[in-house]
Amino acid sequence: MTADADRALVERLLDGDPRALARTISRVENRSEGYRDVVSALYGHTGDASVVGVTGSPGAGKSTLVDELVGYYRDDGETVGVIAVDPSSPYTGGAVLGDRVRMGSAVGDEGVFVRSMSARGHLGGLSTATADAVKALDAAGFDRVVVETVGAGQNEVDVVRTADTVVVLVQPGSGDDVQMLKAGILEIGDVFVVNKADLDGAARTVADLREMLELRGGEGRTRVGHHGAVGVADERRDDENEDEDDEWSPPVLETVATTGDGVADLAGAVDDHRDHLRQTGRMRDRARSRAAAEIRTLLRQDTADLVEAELRRRGGVEAVAERVADRETDPYTVADDLLAPVQAALDRRQADDDA
Amino acid sequence: MSAEQGQAESERDRPIRCLVAKVGLDGHDRGAHVISRAFRDAGFEVIYSGLHRAPEDIVQAAVQEDVDVVGISILSGAHNTLVPKVVEGLAEYGALADTLVLLGGIVPDGDAKRLKEAGVAEVFGPGTPMSETVQFVRENVPTRR
Numbered sequence A: 001m002t003a004d005a006d007r008a009l010v011e012r013l014l015d016g017d018p019r020a021l022a023r024t025i026s027r028v029e030n031r032s033e034g035y036r037d038v039v040s041a042l043y044g045h046t047g048d049a050s051v052v053g054v055t056g057s058p059g060a061g062k063s064t065l066v067d068e069l070v071g072y073y074r075d076d077g078e079t080v081g082v083i084a085v086d087p088s089s090p091y092t093g094g095a096v097l098g099d100r101v102r103m104g105s106a107v108g109d110e111g112v113f114v115r116s117m118s119a120r121g122h123l124g125g126l127s128t129a130t131a132d133a134v135k136a137l138d139a140a141g142f143d144r145v146v147v148e149t150v151g152a153g154q155n156e157v158d159v160v161r162t163a164d165t166v167v168v169l170v171q172p173g174s175g176d177d178v179q180m181l182k183a184g185i186l187e188i189g190d191v192f193v194v195n196k197a198d199l200d201g202a203a204r205t206v207a208d209l210r211e212m213l214e215l216r217g218g219e220g221r222t223r224v225g226h227h228g229a230v231g232v233a234d235e236r237r238d239d240e241n242e243d244e245d246d247e248w249s250p251p252v253l254e255t256v257a258t259t260g261d262g263v264a265d266l267a268g269a270v271d272d273h274r275d276h277l278r279q280t281g282r283m284r285d286r287a288r289s290r291a292a293a294e295i296r297t298l299l300r301q302d303t304a305d306l307v308e309a310e311l312r313r314r315g316g317v318e319a320v321a322e323r324v325a326d327r328e329t330d331p332y333t334v335a336d337d338l339l340a341p342v343q344a345a346l347d348r349r350q351a352d353d354d355a
Numbered sequence B: 001m002s003a004e005q006g007q008a009e010s011e012r013d014r015p016i017r018c019l020v021a022k023v024g025l026d027g028h029d030r031g032a033h034v035i036s037r038a039f040r041d042a043g044f045e046v047i048y049s050g051l052h053r054a055p056e057d058i059v060q061a062a063v064q065e066d067v068d069v070v071g072i073s074i075l076s077g078a079h080n081t082l083v084p085k086v087v088e089g090l091a092e093y094g095a096l097a098d099t100l101v102l103l104g105g106i107v108p109d110g111d112a113k114r115l116k117e118a119g120v121a122e123v124f125g126p127g128t129p130m131s132e133t134v135q136f137v138r139e140n141v142p143t144r145r
Helices: A003-014 A018-030 A035-043 A062-075 A126-139 A154-160 A175-188 A202-216 A219-226 A232-246 A263-280 A282-313 A316-325 A331-354 B002-013 B030-041 B055-065 B079-092 B109-117 B130-140
Strands: A050-056 A080-086 A095-097 A112-118 A144-150 A165-170 A191-194 A252-254 B017-022 B045-048 B069-074 B100-105 B122-124
Touching: A003 A018, A003 A035, A003 A126, A018 A035, A018 A112, A018 A126, A018 B055, A035 A126, A050 A062, A050 A154, A050 A263, A062 A080, A062 A144, A062 A263, A080 A095, A080 A126, A095 A112, A095 B030, A112 A126, A112 B045, A112 B055, A126 A144, A126 A154, A126 A282, A144 A154, A154 A175, A165 A175, A165 A263, A175 A202, A191 A202, A191 A263, A202 A252, A252 A263, A263 A282, A282 A316, A282 A331, A316 A331, B017 B030, B017 B055, B030 B045, B030 B069, B030 B100, B030 B130, B055 B069, B055 B079, B069 B079, B079 B100, B079 B109, B100 B130, B109 B122, B122 B130
Parallel strands: A050 A144, A050 A165, A080 A112, A080 A144, A095 B045, A165 A191, A191 A252, B017 B045, B017 B069, B069 B100, B100 B122
Antiparallel strands: none
16 A cells, blocks of 8 residues: 555544544554554544553453443443454464444444454554554544453453553452452452442452452551551651552442443543543553553564564574574574674664764 | 565455344344354454344444455345345445455345345355355455555
8 A cells, every 4th residue: 555545544534434444443453564654644643532441351241331331421422432352263363253242332323433353463462453443543533442352361451551541340259250350450450340230249249359459559558547656657647648649549330231230430430530640640651651662562573573584584493493403503692693783783873872 | 674574474364354244133143153153263353243233233333343254144035125235335435345245044046146236246045065155255355455
């Protein structure tokens, strides 16, 4: 695709043409030629959308809840873009992306744009592809962007990190879910939701979650009751209080996605969190750390591509691997050898800078 | 540079995206499920529409998901009414040329002929081996750009 065609595509996207938006997402998803220029052109038009990430174990009711949330935003007159990430088969690479089935509020409404994405086969990582797709929806003028993913692994955690607010969904009575939360998702949640709150065990799960969140809050919070001494202790207490005002304590909400109960509360909590980020200046912090992560990912991927090409030029990894296997050389020597031109170029640059 | 080579490769490896669609008041989705799985096992990305969709919903989903293939499953006999609406909707968005429209189900020969003239690429009746449908998709999926 030519640069002119790319410019036209971006223009159409900014005009709100759904097909141009869909095409752009395909471009970034497939990393097809010239996609970088497209994303660059879009970047200046982003930053206005409120981005919510929703994660949770399979069957927790993510899609159904997202559908309700979309309906709520639509009733409020806001437009919504949804990116639903589904796992794909590690064997064939194929996937049945089923979230659309449960998103009834989207049909026949131009103010909702739902895009399904398979979790596999993304060069440069799923989180990069998702972040770029979020940018496309943002630039196209959607007020809200919801990113939905199964919270199964690091990949998915990285994906929801592209959001301003991360909602973690848990279903009642599942000790396993809470175990999973211990393993890392607890740290990334800004809002916790116990869905299917009409089932037995919901109150227990809410209590368990609150307890775990207390622990996560750290000692600062639990120590509050112990002050009363004078001098140093008082000073420390003031510091703690200040930290506390700054600290967001994640609420634990109850919803029944199938009836829509609690969805308004969820939308409210998401907005509260956004306000909190704004007031404390953390919105900016998050944007900065997100940008840093994106830059690092891109650099890693680009240098890997360069090295890969050099490797191909030298007959591919197979040839050198053969020599290493025969003990003619060793992996470190091979790596040093391959990277020598890169190192030399960087050394030269540093010498120029020093001079 | 190297990145260009990489991109050319990724373009070839791009998985085929399919929308498997049930339209109208037809609750028989076994066939749609079977074809979805067959497509998945063939390495395609499959988006399933769910039951009882209006033709406009299918068009909207096909456009937003930017699919290469729309496979419509109809067993109710309403194909003459519903299928042309999907085809026309895709044409309105300028998406028809990029989309392979397939029809599966019980469709009389005369209807199949008319629908093919209207823009359906192929009609697959009962008993069609999965491999045949998968092969047809692989050979006829539109090349982009």
